[in-house]
Amino acid sequence: MAGEFKRQIQAALANPNMAGALGRFSEAYAASRAKAYEGIDFENLRARVAEVKGRAAGHLDELAARFAARISARGARVFRADSPQEVKDYILELAQKHGVKSVVKSKSMASEEIHLNAHLKEHGLNVAETDLGEWIIQLAGQRPSHMVMPAIHLTRQEVADIFSKEVHERLESDIPRLVKVARRELREKFLGAEMGISGANVAVAETGTLIIITNEGNARLVTTLPNIHVAIVGIEKLIEKLDEAAPILTALPKSATSQLLTSYVTMISGPAPNTDGSPKELHVILMDNRRSEMAADPKFREALQCIRCASCLNVCPVFRLVGGHVFGDVYTGGIGTILTAWFDQLKKSEDIQGLCIGCGNCREVCPAKIDIPALIQELRRRLDKEQPRSLSQKAVYSVVNNRGLFHSLLRAAAKAQKPFAQGGFIRHLPAFLGGLTEFRSLPTIAETPLRDRFKALPRPKGDRKAAFFAGCLIDFAYPELGEAVVKVLNKAGVEVIFPQGQTCCGAPARYSGAQDVAAGNARDNIAALTAQKVDYVVSACPTCTVALKHEFIQDLRETGQTGEIGAAQELAALTVDFSTLVKALADEGRLELKPGQGLAKFTYHDSCHLKRTLGVWQEPRELLARAGYEAAEMFESDMCCGMGGSYSLKFPEISAPILARKLDNVEASGARLVALDCPGCLMQIAGGLDKRGVTIKVRHTAQLLAEVLD
Amino acid sequence: MIFDLFQARAEAVSAEVHRAPDRAAALAFINEFLRAEDLAPAPGSWAIWAPGPLADALDQRALAANLPGLSFQVTRDLAAQAKVGISQAQWGLANTGSIVADSTQVEQRLVATLPWIHLAILPTNAILPDLPALLARIDPTTALYTTIVTGPSRTADIERVLTIGVHGPERLVIVCVDDMGEVG
Numbered sequence: 001m002a003g004e005f006k007r008q009i010q011a012a013l014a015n016p017n018m019a020g021a022l023g024r025f026s027e028a029y030a031a032s033r034a035k036a037y038e039g040i041d042f043e044n045l046r047a048r049v050a051e052v053k054g055r056a057a058g059h060l061d062e063l064a065a066r067f068a069a070r071i072s073a074r075g076a077r078v079f080r081a082d083s084p085q086e087v088k089d090y091i092l093e094l095a096q097k098h099g100v101k102s103v104v105k106s107k108s109m110a111s112e113e114i115h116l117n118a119h120l121k122e123h124g125l126n127v128a129e130t131d132l133g134e135w136i137i138q139l140a141g142q143r144p145s146h147m148v149m150p151a152i153h154l155t156r157q158e159v160a161d162i163f164s165k166e167v168h169e170r171l172e173s174d175i176p177r178l179v180k181v182a183r184r185e186l187r188e189k190f191l192g193a194e195m196g197i198s199g200a201n202v203a204v205a206e207t208g209t210l211i212i213i214t215n216e217g218n219a220r221l222v223t224t225l226p227n228i229h230v231a232i233v234g235i236e237k238l239i240e241k242l243d244e245a246a247p248i249l250t251a252l253p254k255s256a257t258s259q260l261l262t263s264y265v266t267m268i269s270g271p272a273p274n275t276d277g278s279p280k281e282l283h284v285i286l287m288d289n290r291r292s293e294m295a296a297d298p299k300f301r302e303a304l305q306c307i308r309c310a311s312c313l314n315v316c317p318v319f320r321l322v323g324g325h326v327f328g329d330v331y332t333g334g335i336g337t338i339l340t341a342w343f344d345q346l347k348k349s350e351d352i353q354g355l356c357i358g359c360g361n362c363r364e365v366c367p368a369k370i371d372i373p374a375l376i377q378e379l380r381r382r383l384d385k386e387q388p389r390s391l392s393q394k395a396v397y398s399v400v401n402n403r404g405l406f407h408s409l410l411r412a413a414a415k416a417q418k419p420f421a422q423g424g425f426i427r428h429l430p431a432f433l434g435g436l437t438e439f440r441s442l443p444t445i446a447e448t449p450l451r452d453r454f455k456a457l458p459r460p461k462g463d464r465k466a467a468f469f470a471g472c473l474i475d476f477a478y479p480e481l482g483e484a485v486v487k488v489l490n491k492a493g494v495e496v497i498f499p500q501g502q503t504c505c506g507a508p509a510r511y512s513g514a515q516d517v518a519a520g521n522a523r524d525n526i527a528a529l530t531a532q533k534v535d536y537v538v539s540a541c542p543t544c545t546v547a548l549k550h551e552f553i554q555d556l557r558e559t560g561q562t563g564e565i566g567a568a569q570e571l572a573a574l575t576v577d578f579s580t581l582v583k584a585l586a587d588e589g590r591l592e593l594k595p596g597q598g599l600a601k602f603t604y605h606d607s608c609h610l611k612r613t614l615g616v617w618q619e620p621r622e623l624l625a626r627a628g629y630e631a632a633e634m635f636e637s638d639m640c641c642g643m644g645g646s647y648s649l650k651f652p653e654i655s656a657p658i659l660a661r662k663l664d665n666v667e668a669s670g671a672r673l674v675a676l677d678c679p680g681c682l683m684q685i686a687g688g689l690d691k692r693g694v695t696i697k698v699r700h701t702a703q704l705l706a707e708v709l710d
Numbered sequence: 711m712i713f714d715l716f717q718a719r720a721e722a723v724s725a726e727v728h729r730a731p732d733r734a735a736a737l738a739f740i741n742e743f744l745r746a747e748d749l750a751p752a753p754g755s756w757a758i759w760a761p762g763p764l765a766d767a768l769d770q771r772a773l774a775a776n777l778p779g780l781s782f783q784v785t786r787d788l789a790a791q792a793k794v795g796i797s798q799a800q801w802g803l804a805n806t807g808s809i810v811a812d813s814t815q816v817e818q819r820l821v822a823t824l825p826w827i828h829l830a831i832l833p834t835n836a837i838l839p840d841l842p843a844l845l846a847r848i849d850p851t852t853a854l855y856t857t858i859v860t861g862p863s864r865t866a867d868i869e870r871v872l873t874i875g876v877h878g879p880e881r882l883v884i885v886c887v888d889d890m891g892e893v894g
């Protein structure tokens with residue numbers, strides 16, 4: 001990772017306006033979005049959006065031709081451009097032919113993508129952005145920090161300063177007053193411009209219709225007052241039929257700005273008369289810029305479904321800290337990373353793709369049903385393939401692919417940590433490793449891992465049998481958690497075995513794009529876990545559960561090891577997370593949870609993989625309630641804690657503030673006990689609380705249940 | 711029922727909704743409204759009224775004589791200095807509180823975009839339930855420029871503070887007319 005990128009991250013984190021404004025906005029967004037979607041079946045709506053856009057992406061070329069035929073029959077001119085340069089040349093030539101001096105623009109991401117303004121300015125044209133946010137950014141000489149709210153990182157004071165310079169008049173930082181100034185200044189530009197440039201949100205092939213939505217009303221002026229209108233339209237905006245625009249127009253304002261509908265929706269199907277009575281000179285540029293190539297890619301075609309609502313940015317725990325100047329380029333956030341890799345180049349996404357912590361919030365809210373984290377994973381795999389791995393990466397991967405070596409290294413580390421360990425935590429490491437313990441204490445590596453302790457445990461027989469998949473953290477850092485799992489299952493009459501051949505689930509390699517390495521882990525684990533006939537394979541780590549249940553199959557398939565997929569599917573079918581299994585056993589009447597007395601109030605932290613990938617969040621709450629624990633829900637209980645596996649080592653500067661927010665919410669809940677179902681989150685949250693010197697206990701649901709079973 | 715939803719949704723986005731039983735009542739309302747806005751034949755104080763079924767059926771000369779500052783001529787220059795723009799909408803959308811106008815004729819656009827106040831006449835019985843109902847009715851072969859308007863012009867681009875009246879009207883006044891008589 002370039003040092004320059006780390007420096008940008010530091011600068012963004014140190015900018016209180018950026019973090020403050022984005023943070024407040026994203027905290028309020030969830031509720032306002034929910035309100036906008038009240039009474040609407042979101043899953044159904046987004047399935048329709050995805051269907052309409054996905055189908056269109058399958059035949060963009062044909063739709064472009066139909067669109068062009070329709071609208072040009074009414075007098076518009078359509079230009080199909082492959083490259084950004086062709087678009088820029090076309091517009092400049094047109095402007096020069098008509099003696100255009102001034103251009104007004106309404107918001108167009110496509111024009112930003114090709115850096116149109118700079119090109120026109122270089123050739124002596126006056127170009128004014130007229131969307132208020134875009135104009136502010138243009139005057140400030142900056143880049144938008146957010147796709148929908150380009151100037152969200154600037155305060156009213158800063159805007160007042162920027163405007164004051166422009167109008168040579170000292171302006172107060174009164175927002176309505178500033179807006180009036182913008183109206184006055186831009187009104188003159190609207191009336192004086194010879195050319196208007198817009199984008200489009202939708203282009204309908206069947207009717208040859210462009211649909212443009214705004215709140216300010218600038219697009220209506222851009223498309224009405226100047227005699228020439230140029231619309232720059234990425235071909236992914238095409239849909240087949242007019243009625244298919246309904247789900248998009250229904251979802252977009254709700255997701256983007258929590259509105260039922262934006263103030264203005266403009267539908268243009270041909271050149272309407274100008275204010276002087278002449279017909280509009282209407283040009284529509286259908287821009288490809290690698291979109292066709294994307295449509296032909298079986299994985300990335302999905303990204304063309306995007307309707308640019310930016311809700312994926314609003315819910316992102318990383319974006320709300322660093323903003324779009326760091327996280328993205330022209331297009332920002334998770335989807336911006338993907339679009340940058342295509343519309344610009346794969347290499348350009350190299351740094352920013354690392355910012356995705358994989359929490360899955362965006363996948364939940366995306367109205368186009370795009371699995372953004374999965375596509376970022378795919379970028380990682382392609383980046384990994386494109387570049388030779390460094391020697392140190394290779395060394396690490398060969399260790400994790402060699403169970404014996406890996407485990408003996410962990411055992412050695414347990415001995416080496418001795419001087420630093422204290423009460424189960426490592427609070428400080430020697431200077432060169434100090435960064436690792438700056439914001440949270442680390443758990444000590446257990447002297448005796450679970451795999452050794454297991455042999456000494458009582459092993460009651462039962463009429464059902466479960467293989468326990470521990471995963472590295474439980475095996476080597478939290479063996480007592482593993483013992484609690486065994487105890488609870490034993491109580492429910494389930495015999496537990498611990499296949500010694502099990503090893504790391506492969507998450508670190510998998511999430512870095514090294515799929516071949518992950519597939520190696522998959523093979524070893526499949527062999528170990530399917531050797532004996534069992535009723536369940538149980539894991540108390542959601543990341544491991546997801547690996548066993550979903551990712552092993554994918555790893556094998558995508559690395560061409562199809563012969564082993566059958567066994568992987570068998571394993572997947574048996575795999576279940578701890579709380580889901582125990583809830584089912586309790587419902588069967590196999591486990592009696594008598595409410596304990598005088599138990600602490602708990603607040604539950606939802607782990608990303610458990611809640612969003614596995615869809616499990618009620619089960620642990622229900623179990624804890626039955627066991628007599630009283631819940632005190634925290635704010636944003638399902639927001640990522642900042643752990644993200646190796647993410648917290650790669651970006652400790654981001655992981656730390658995400659954790660800080662989580663700890664604030666924990667403390668504000670009033671509970672003195674945090675319950676959760678993930679050893680990774682346990683490590684992060686318990687380590688953070690220890691570092692804060694706060695005595696709030698953090699326990700896995702298995703531990704809390706085991707306690708009341710005594 | 712459908713009107714009530716329309717009114718509630720429109721008012722929720724700061725549109726002003728009025729209801730008139732018939733044409734005469736609508737005209738009386740507009741008359742009073744313009745007087746209250748200090749209509750005058752001076753830049754920044756006049757009103758322009760675009761062609762439409764109701765406007766076309768009026769005795770425009772008599773009305774203009776009675777209301778100095780009201781013009782049925784709509785030009786770019788007049789619109790740029792107008793306080794009030796009046797037009798007639800084709801449809802309403804109940805579940806978003808929107809009005810819809812075929813604005814192919816440039817006068818429709820000028821009165822609805824440039825003045826401070828946009829006053830729209832809407833036949834009450836033209837309120838459709840929602841967007842899909844509208845999309846089924848639009849004919850893009852003749853309606854080259856259609857606008858759906860939901861409340862006044864707005865922005866939240868500075869510190870996310872909602873501010874009304876950026877580039878378009880800062881007031882949207884909708885007069886629903888139950889019985890349009892011959893016209894409508």
Ligand code: SF4
Nearest residue numbers: 306307309310312366
């Ligand atoms: S990826 Fe989805 S959530 Fe993100 S901008 Fe596109 S449509 Fe919106």
